[in-house]
Amino acid sequence: MSKAARPAYRCGECGWTTAKWVGRCGECQAWGTVEEAGARQGVHVVKPGAVTAPAVPIGQVKAETAHARPTGVAELDRVLGGGLVPGAVVLLAGEPGIGKSTLLLEAAARTAQHETVLYVTGEESASQVRMRADRIGAIEDGLYLAAETDLAALVAHVEKVQPRLLIVDSVQTIGSADATGVPGGVTQVREVAGNLVRLAKERGISTVLVGHVTKDGTIAGPRVLEHLVDVVLQFEGDRNSRLRMVRAAKNRFGPIEEVGCFDLHERGITGISDPSGLFVSRHPEPVPGTCVTVTIEGTRPIPAELQALVGPTEAPQPRRTSSGLDSYRVAMVLAVMERRLNAKIGKCDVFTATVGGIRLTDPAVDLALMLSVVSAAGDKALPAGMVVLGEVGLAGELRAVRDVRRRLAEASRLGFTRALVPAGSLANDTPRLEPPKSRGGLVAVREPASRTTNFAPGFDVTEVENVWDALAHVR
Incomplete structure (x- = not known):
């Protein structure tokens, strides 16, 4: 059989062709998608045929159906x-x-x-x-x-x-x-x-x-x-x-x-028309390693609790286990903590999870994840009734997140009384992206450069500029 007459094989996923059958596509790397397509055919000229309905101006098309x-x-x-x-x-x-x-x-x-x-x-x-x-x-x-x-x-x-x-x-x-x-x-x-x-x-x-x-x-x-x-x-x-x-x-x-x-x-x-409250544990007293945030699922603000457990290990490769969180996002936040905050967690097992089985992919949970890990590592609890919002950058800055007022309104409806958010969140200002100054460790914490405002009766919002200032609210 000449080369021109050899049967061609084609990937059903991406259209990649090859002269012989293979189990894995060489283009999209999918398994079991390569099938025989027969000899290559030329392009055929298609003659006009019958139409199901004549073309009409789009304004005359009935949209009721x-x-x-x-x-x-x-x-x-x-x-x-x-x-x-x-x-x-x-x-x-x-x-x-x-x-x-x-x-x-x-x-x-x-x-x-x-x-x-x-x-x-x-x-x-x-x-x-x-x-x-x-x-x-x-x-x-x-x-x-x-x-x-x-x-x-x-x-x-x-x-x-x-x-x-x-x-x-x-x-x-x-x-x-x-x-x-x-x-x-x-x-x-x-x-x-x-x-x-x-x-x-x-x-x-x-x-x-x-x-x-x-x-x-x-x-x-x-x-x-x-x-x-x-x-x-x-x-x-x-x-x-x-x-x-x-x-x-x-x-x-x-x-x-x-x-x-x-x-x-x-x-x-x-x-479930109102899922708020399903993903938050009700502790009689503040517990180290826990932090509540508010995520946006579709158009719904949903409070969710993050939990962390940090412990020393003798294993050469410490474990990093996440449940309900993006493992790559968790690794990034932990890397920012070690580099920008000089957190000594490189030789510790770190376990992070959400409550109630919810999966969080919203970047607004970064700061809550960081504070829960710091709280667990130092065995210090966050203040009672607090929610935390904010996206963490690689330089240690905090970035404002969308729909802050809707998130805080939902937290207030569920009985929370305090919130920690990036600077400029309530005023819709662009936060100052200034990385925190180099510190010798997590012990020497200064008073945060923050501004506290009253969001609603009985609900205070504190705006912080970077992750270092946010740490002072744990300690």
């Missing part, structure tokens, strides 16, 4: 931007057992009270889904259930039921006879998803696809799957906690900043 319809689950509607849009395709991804099927069954039952819903399961039998529906009270006459793993059979169910909402659990279990490979493979997932998207657009059916995730938390299957759908939702949660969160990674019909909070229990799943 694209209005979102609520699902009946308020927290899910919040993330979706008001509800499900007719013809939209939503991909919901999450770890196994996190509660994806329970959430969608609850939404299907609420929607079935006034519209026809078709729930297609490829992972369970119909009787297993019925048992879950009995347990959570999701029995409705408008909810149709089918257990299928073949795409053609799924389309036949859609033809017969004529649903307004279609739920497929999951897209990786559905196979097509027109595509090569096994269900869940790159080719099969692309073929199934493409047909379901086309079906949803042609018939105006709101469609929700359940997706699997890999070990590192990314959505399994080809990357094109996320491009095909209109909305990508991530379902998160700790197996040891009942709290679940839905975040939008992509949303063509609404913002991606919103977060929905849920409580997963034996009777089903319930939305």
Whole structure:
């Protein structure tokens, strides 16, 4: 066989081609995505064909049919931007057992009270889904259930039921006879998803696809799957906690900043409209190593408690363990402490965690993390009723964070009486980015260059310029 006639192999993720099969793509480094593409074909000239509808000025297009319809689950509607849009395709991804099927069954039952819903399961039998529906009270006459793993059979169910909402659990279990490979493979997932998207657009059916995730938390299957759908939702949660969160990674019909909070229990799943207070421990007395901050999840200010434990170790490599925090962000804050504050924690184990299973990625928690570590190392507690906000820079400066007034208002509503924030936060001024002067250690602490103002009756706010001035409030 000549070189020109050799079959080409193509990566389903990035399009990289090679003359022979390999298990790992040489471009995107993805495993199991390289498949035979056949001989290379030239570019074909496409002749004009029939159109489904003539092109019209955009001002004459009717937008009423694209209005979102609520699902009946308020927290899910919040993330979706008001509800499900007719013809939209939503991909919901999450770890196994996190509660994806329970959430969608609850939404299907609420929607079935006034519209026809078709729930297609490829992972369970119909009787297993019925048992879950009995347990959570999701029995409705408008909810149709089918257990299928073949795409053609799924389309036949859609033809017969004529649903307004279609739920497929999951897209990786559905196979097509027109595509090569096994269900869940790159080719099969692309073929199934493409047909379901086309079906949803042609018939105006709101469609929700359940997706699997890999070990590192990314959505399994080809990357094109996320491009095909209109909305990508991530379902998160700790197996040891009942709290679940839905975040939008992509949303063509609404913002991606919103977060929905849920409580997963034996009777089903319930939305939490006011999650404030779930992530803060109530100690009768101040405890060393704890500090409360206020993070922004979507449009919600949520107080959250950070805890730290610092102890000497004889191990050559001290442990740095984080739970609910970005480990890279924690390492950066610890490095700033050692370099700028001369903190002697290089030979200590440092454990950091959040309360309640919440995951914090907001840079505004940097200062609270630093003060909790300092508090744990020196066995000194922060003042009672205090919240701490501020992003820490590598030079030791404090940077103002967004929505400070909303954060402080939420802290005041929950009974906190004091706050520590970067200078200029309340006046919306740019803080002076001056690194702290070199110090010989953590013992010689001067009085902070701070300014205390009254934010609300009984709530005082102290503004500090850098991390050194913030340390004085621990000591």
